[in-house]
Amino acid sequence: MLAMDTVVSKTLARREREGREVMGLSTYRFGLMVGLCGTTIRKLEQGDANVRLAVSYTHLRAHETP
Numbered sequence: 483m484l485a486m487d488t489v490v491s492k493t494l495a496r497r498e499r500e501g502r503e504v505m506g507l508s509t510y511r512f513g514l515m516v517g518l519c520g521t522t523i524r525k526l527e528q529g530d531a532n533v534r535l536a537v538s539y540t541h542l543r544a545h546e547t548p
């Protein structure tokens with residue numbers, strides 16, 4: 483199971499980084515948009531962060547009512 487988590491983490495990190503770069507956003511600016519600090523975004527991209535926690539938090543933020 484650990485190997486699968488690593489593959490998923492790396493895939494998510496690659497997709498996030500590619501999308502962020504296509505939009506021309508810094509880790510800081512992207513972090514502001516999704517409700518995470520730039521440090522966490524960098525950790526996600528390096529595979530050092532808990533992706534499940536970050537994705538869950540982002541998912542919750544996406545469903546907040548204005």
